[in-house]
Amino acid sequence: MKKGKIYISSTCFDLKDLRAELANEIASWGYQSMWNESPNFPVRQGMHSHDACLDAVKKSDIFVLIIDGRYGGVYSGDKYPKKDISITQYETEIALSENKQILTFVRDDIWSERAIYKKNLEDGIKIQLFYAKDERVYEFIEFINKQKQASNWINQFKNSVELKDILKAKLKIDTQNNSLKLVTNEIKNPRPSNKNVLLYTGNNEYIILDGKSINLGKTKTYKIDLDSDGIEEVFLIGRDHPNGIKICGSTDQTGQNLYYDIDFENAFDYSSIKDNYYIQISFFDFDYDSIKEVAVSIGNFSDEMKTFIFKFTKNTDKPFEYIGSIDGQKKMVVDKNHSIFVLYGSFGVCNEFKYTNNHLYEVHLNGELKLIP
Numbered sequence: 001m002k003k004g005k006i007y008i009s010s011t012c013f014d015l016k017d018l019r020a021e022l023a024n025e026i027a028s029w030g031y032q033s034m035w036n037e038s039p040n041f042p043v044r045q046g047m048h049s050h051d052a053c054l055d056a057v058k059k060s061d062i063f064v065l066i067i068d069g070r071y072g073g074v075y076s077g078d079k080y081p082k083k084d085i086s087i088t089q090y091e092t093e094i095a096l097s098e099n100k101q102i103l104t105f106v107r108d109d110i111w112s113e114r115a116i117y118k119k120n121l122e123d124g125i126k127i128q129l130f131y132a133k134d135e136r137v138y139e140f141i142e143f144i145n146k147q148k149q150a151s152n153w154i155n156q157f158k159n160s161v162e163l164k165d166i167l168k169a170k171l172k173i174d175t176q177n178n179s180l181k182l183v184t185n186e187i188k189n190p191r192p193s194n195k196n197v198l199l200y201t202g203n204n205e206y207i208i209l210d211g212k213s214i215n216l217g218k219t220k221t222y223k224i225d226l227d228s229d230g231i232e233e234v235f236l237i238g239r240d241h242p243n244g245i246k247i248c249g250s251t252d253q254t255g256q257n258l259y260y261d262i263d264f265e266n267a268f269d270y271s272s273i274k275d276n277y278y279i280q281i282s283f284f285d286f287d288y289d290s291i292k293e294v295a296v297s298i299g300n301f302s303d304e305m306k307t308f309i310f311k312f313t314k315n316t317d318k319p320f321e322y323i324g325s326i327d328g329q330k331k332m333v334v335d336k337n338h339s340i341f342v343l344y345g346s347f348g349v350c351n352e353f354k355y356t357n358n359h360l361y362e363v364h365l366n367g368e369l370k371l372i373p
Contacts (some may be wrong), residue, residue, distance in 0.1 A: 007060035008035040011072040050077035063095035071134040198297035208280040211273040261322040286355040324360035
């Protein structure tokens, strides 16, 4: 798992209780569940729910597909190409095209009936279906079977208890070689005076401002000498005029709005930040070169957060070079080795990231560095 986000894909109305139960279990394992009935599901005003679902699939790390008796409604959004397939199957096609890790579960009654349906179909006999409400359910399963080996393994389940047990076992196997770690007590419990920050660096060199205050016209500024040349750089969080957001960094020669390098749709309504989100600018020397990097963190202290890393280059046109971003949930913590830890839930798991040699990397359990594109 790369970032700890699991998307739950299935028909909704017949499986809403199972989806809710599974989402709760996933959260207890330290992952972030993504399902469209959740009050925190990412959707912009005016966007069709089907388009929001397909966008969310792209932002997930693991795609859990559950197939039962219903095929589901056909995609009716307007952002993606029209296809005469269900939104669940469309989500699956997006997950395949994005090379997501896919875990597929089919109700055992459906799996058994599929064999009978398939044999009779081969013999030219069309039978009355009992468990499946639509023969396209079996066509969908055949679609899964035809995919490459990594994505066509299908698990059967009898009930929600069995589904959760199988998924838990799969995740345990699949996370043995990735970057998920146990959080040390030092990382999990930063100093109390610094708990109300999105990115905890161990110093007080940061500013943070909530969306409501920004939208009311309030600003915060911070002066710091990033490279110890005796000249201070100035940073500001506030509202642009007549609209927009300022996350500005200025040298003695030029200024730059870092907001234009930031991609975080869920935190913004058009050109304004949502009231319940916060913007934090932190300053820390992640790569030990005696020049502090600039970290812009945006999040809601609940279930969604991103940190964007900028390198100070002194370039007169664009002094702050965007390096990359890290996805998280409530908060991130910098440890004594200058690694950034992304904390998941309250169950003591995290991912480790490192900025070095002008690149951002994810650190795997074996110490391998994986470049973040």
